[in-house]
Amino acid sequence: MAKTASALHILVKEEKQAVALLAQLEKGANFQQLAKKHSTCPSGRNGGDLGEFRKGQMVPAFDKVVFTCPLLQPVGPVKTSFGYHIIKVLYRS
Incomplete structure (x- = not known):
């Protein structure tokens, strides 16, 4: 089982905005540009x-999603005390 991971994320306050960003990503938008x-x-300054x-x-x-979701596919929105996240896991090891 993986003990470490590397991920990008986009954090926003509203679930509606997270859903809209995920839709853009599914249509091919650049994750890092949207994060910035x-x-x-x-x-966000570093592309998430x-x-x-x-x-x-x-x-x-956040942890649960990172260690169970498919690699390299944006997932979300994931609600935490910080807001709503769109997460893209780059690798797990």
């Missing part, structure tokens, strides 16, 4: 890149 434009997380992190390091709802 819309994400409220400081990682969270780097590599260990299982259990992120809030539970």
Whole structure:
């Protein structure tokens, strides 16, 4: 079972906005460009890149999705205390 992962995410306040961003991604929009434009997380400046992190390091709802969703496919919205996330897992190891 994977113990670490690397992911990109877009964090927004409203579920409606997260759904709209996911729809754009499904039509081929660039994840990192959307993160730079819309994400409220400081990682947005880096295209939403969270780097590599260990299982259990992120809030539970986020962590669960990262370690179970398909790789390289945007998923969401995932609700946490921070807002709504669109997540794209780059790899797990």
